[in-house]
Amino acid sequence: ALVGEGFLCERYCLFFSCSIGMAKSKFEYVRNFETDDTCLKNCYIVVRLDGRNFHKLSELHKFLKPNDDRALGLMTRCARSVMEDMDDIIISYGQSDEYSFIFKRSSNWFKRRASKLMTHVVSQFSSSYVFYWKEYFGDQPLLYPPGFDGRVVLYPSNRNLRDYLSWRQADCHINNLYNTVFWTLVQRGGLTTTQAEDRLKGTLAADKNEIMFSEFDINYNNEPLVHRKGTALIWEKMEETVTKRVKLPNEDEKEVPVTRFRRRVSACHCDIIGDQFWEEHPDILEDDNC
């Protein structure tokens, strides 16, 4: 034999105790410092992520103002990647450099552990951003790996969840209206950014619409829906007919049509504040009193 246990300990291990397994178990008590962050049951789990320092990212990569469709398309491509990876996400909503993912209230993914849920979403989104970049920006290179941060929020009722989504879509509306007027004043009106800012100080929605209409002949209502409403991703059920070759005993082989039900992620740029969207998609939310 090459070596005795004692020899091994000096030559191969740096541990004080003889067996490596014992050394490990001596330290393993540190696992007990982990805390439980299970999300309260029967609540919707929302993971929202935001781009970190996207002001700089958009400058450096010359994103178009007020909206860069390549950047918006990439965000939605990443959200789709997250959603396809996690069955229990029932709807996602994104605008600008943020995206919200809603897990169904009965979800038991990762045992509802908040840290697992949010890091998984943010990780998948971040790696997708780099991975799919060239599909949207072609030869223009991504200059550095971008970052996102995330958080988890719980909503106990359908009303709360809908109000959360309404809050984000109202935010989209307010910001997009402002940005559209602002950049119109700068790009077509020839104002400096400071002048445009001053011009818009204190204006209401009506004033901003008026500026665009009377000075630039723009009807804000005709601006693209993706900019005014953001993007909601939902699951769409599909019926699919596949032809299968079947050979039964005492029969010739033949082709038979087989109907399968699948679901796929589908994007829409519609209003999610009013009731219509929810009435048209009754399967998204679960009953409150469950």
Next chain:
Amino acid sequence: ALVGEGFLCERYCLFFSCSIGMAKSKFEYVRNFETDDTCLKNCYIVVRLDGRNFHKLSELHKFLKPNDDRALGLMTRCARSVMEDMDDIIISYGQSDEYSFIFKRSSNWFKRRASKLMTHVVSQFSSSYVFYWKEYFGDQPLLYPPGFDGRVVLYPSNRNLRDYLSWRQADCHINNLYNTVFWTLVQRGGLTTTQAEDRLKGTLAADKNEIMFSEFDINYNNEPLVHRKGTALIWEKMEETVTKRVKLPNEDEKEVPVTRFRRRVSACHCDIIGDQFWEEHPDILEDDNC
């Protein structure tokens, strides 16, 4: 004027109340559902991330067994990217498909909010993984965006923190010893994976060393340190001398040497369980009684 407020509300808004701002504030109560997840002060904050489903990733991308130096190098490149982005990380330790990042106990990054800290680390790491892939795998394409998950653990004392790092390094040792023998039996000994598993069942560290030495003439102690010890990243202080051209009044312009202190991330594959490493780097840990 084009439109009155009332008109606007019907034509341009989908909100029930007239002013968009009001609509937003009606929904904004949902912000109060966010909970505070501030980390206890004066504790080390550890963020550990793990590859998700890296078994499949390593199969598909034909990672070498038992260790693929390209994959290990990429992990460390990503960790370096995280560390350079966050001053308050004092040491990182990685092995296999996991990496731990330790924030100094007095850190106030993101106001010590656990969700922000862990999602930021995991996001930066994930996007870096795709971004730097080709530096390590050259023309071999990455087939899909990989995922990582993360968690936060707090340690109140230097002893606890060192034991945490020791636990991870002991884990590295145990796994690498096993994997090294296992793949030697398969690759050079011609065993099937099942046979190799059976052969190793119940063996101690000494037995494994003995198998490698007597049957394959391998001294495990000569295996590369990066495999046996994993990788620790620390900050190294550097003195740098730069030449500056200076022009003082009534003097000719001249070149003067200027000494600057910088710090950069430095990797080592050394034992971090014993005292020596910590005595050589007394600046990593803060005094317990602070």
Next chain:
Amino acid sequence: ALVGEGFLCERYCLFFSCSIGMAKSKFEYVRNFETDDTCLKNCYIVVRLDGRNFHKLSELHKFLKPNDDRALGLMTRCARSVMEDMDDIIISYGQSDEYSFIFKRSSNWFKRRASKLMTHVVSQFSSSYVFYWKEYFGDQPLLYPPGFDGRVVLYPSNRNLRDYLSWRQADCHINNLYNTVFWTLVQRGGLTTTQAEDRLKGTLAADKNEIMFSEFDINYNNEPLVHRKGTALIWEKMEETVTKRVKLPNEDEKEVPVTRFRRRVSACHCDIIGDQFWEEHPDILEDDNC
């Protein structure tokens, strides 16, 4: 003047800095170690308390078996004291040595801080237990101050809350059925406690009823409701007519009846599992979708 500041510092203070206020502010950083334990909004907050070591308490104070009405009365007296102190408790339910207090989902008591809510309930209950002891036990002295512990649980929906209360009432039923047969076997059947335990091992509800009926002529269904159902405390609205003496200008003083609405705590020992109770008291629960 008696003393200068410097003198004062040496003679009167033990603080290192001169001003006492400064000394305090030097230590005050410790406040930042407190963590936020706000309860998620729009959820019912349940505080349940349990007697600590009530087995010993009931032995020492010779509580009657299987139920001591003095002890049960005292528990309910304490719960009433808690409820009268806190408007936002909508219903309480108690049995044996436990009581549950349900705060309305929109409550903002103590800013919904879990620690404040549970300690306040438990404190008020505990001091009441000693305070009201003699009303139920007369001259029999309380031998030592008893303890209770408490916890907070959140329920997002009406269904969840009702299931919680059903769980506690089912627990009451199961325990009381068992205890009633058990003590009947001991007190009237002459079995030892061990013999009674053995006799009941593996029996179902039907078997226990059968034993009581056929051997002791007891119909369990006729046992007192307070034992079989426990006690629910709810708010009862009352109309009260008071006579007021009124003196209007240019009129004689006269007596006028004034109707006031008050509410008071009312006890019932009814089933709270089925729908009837909740249909008869539609004001207890708030609408789910709020």
Next chain:
Amino acid sequence: ALVGEGFLCERYCLFFSCSIGMAKSKFEYVRNFETDDTCLKNCYIVVRLDGRNFHKLSELHKFLKPNDDRALGLMTRCARSVMEDMDDIIISYGQSDEYSFIFKRSSNWFKRRASKLMTHVVSQFSSSYVFYWKEYFGDQPLLYPPGFDGRVVLYPSNRNLRDYLSWRQADCHINNLYNTVFWTLVQRGGLTTTQAEDRLKGTLAADKNEIMFSEFDINYNNEPLVHRKGTALIWEKMEETVTKRVKLPNEDEKEVPVTRFRRRVSACHCDIIGDQFWEEHPDILEDDNC
């Protein structure tokens, strides 16, 4: 037989399913809504309680101003009762209507569950307050059951813990100095409370001492320690010699002295901000680096 299962269900149960046990298990899912509130290991656990509405309590029961020694004595009696009930409390500190209890950092009481720890302390304290009232207030009756609320705070280092206790003792000093001058001005100086308040507005410690000394011939430093320093309760080790009768084989029965070590709660009114107290009681704190 009296009844079949079906009959039983209608006659004896109100549950929808036949077996009571099944009914219970149908509801038992509600247990999973409880969250884990384990305190981080290796930290001191502080439970602080405060009297609720003690302004009113002290008015109604005519507590003496600025300090009522009966009330202070009762508070300390209750704290002693808590401490004797829980071995793992290493020191308690109280002043005015508050008391802090410090659990040793390695404590595993109630598995370190915050809710259990705080409710138990507050409950035991509250019932003791009523129970021991007459020992301090004699025939003067307690008019209603008083309430306390509590909280849990964690401290990772000895320095943090000592600073916490210093913070409370500095608070005691500041309040007592103020109250002593204030009530001297009112009781002996004949000022109204408003006049006394105005007189003290903006004064420093030195000014307050000066007022007492020059106008009332009071040296604040001679005021009772219990008022100026509050009360610390610690464990005191005692040696006790008991005589035992012993009978060994082949010997006559004889009496032998047996030395036993016990510990008991001991009160002191000393400075706990400086080092001296901690040097004299080295056993209270555990080593930081454990």
